Amino acid sequence: MFASLLRxxxxxxxxxxxxxxxxxxxxVGLICQTKGVEYAMHRGTLGIFGPGVARLLRKVPIAGGAKAMTLGHCILAVDRESWRETFSHExxxxxxxxxxxxxxxxAYFMESAWQWFRGRDPYRDNRFERQAYKWE
Ligand SMILES: [Zn+2]
Structure with a gap:
């Protein structure tokens, strides 16, 4: 009881x-709803994926687009398989x-700009991404 209250x-x-x-x-999930979206809950997050989200993620400015992207406690993914595959990173x-x-x-975009300014890759050298790839 006390542990639950503390949590x-x-x-x-x-x-x-x-x-x-x-x-x-x-x-974003609501906007993508017209193109087809599925939802799933896992570890206190909401997975949002489907064709509508896939169209959006293809436009993320990294090579080949993104398989998934996190916005707060929502993890947007191209499809269910990509959501499962990238969950530990996200x-x-x-x-x-x-x-x-x-x-x-x-903070994420400032870090990307800083890496770009230093002649490095704004995605791969971003400290938030390096941490995510290290601990995934
Ligand atoms: Zn990442």
Whole structure:
């Protein structure tokens, strides 16, 4: 009982802190709904995938597009298989969102810009991606 209450006291602020980006993920899911979307829950996150999301992820500016992308507690993926395949990587991004909250996306893009400015790869050399690839 006490452990459950303690867990709840930790989780509520955690979800609220990340809520702006989770809501953005939910909005993307709603927008993609007309093209076909499926949902799945896992480890406190919502997986959103299907043809509508796939169309969007193909436009992500990394080579060949992205298989998945995290927005708060929402993990957007091309399809169910990609969602399963990339979950451990995206889960690290969920943890990063939990640390940085609404500041995660600006911090991520500033880090990419910094790497690009230094002549490095803005995706592969981004410290958030390096951490995700290291711990996935
Ligand atoms: Zn990543």
């Amino acid at each position: 709840l006291l930790f989780l509520v602020p955690c979800y609220l802190w990340v809520a702006p980006w989770t809501c953005t993920g939910l909005l 889960w690290i991004h969920v943890r990063q969102y939990q640390w940085f909250g609404p500041f995660f996306v600006p």
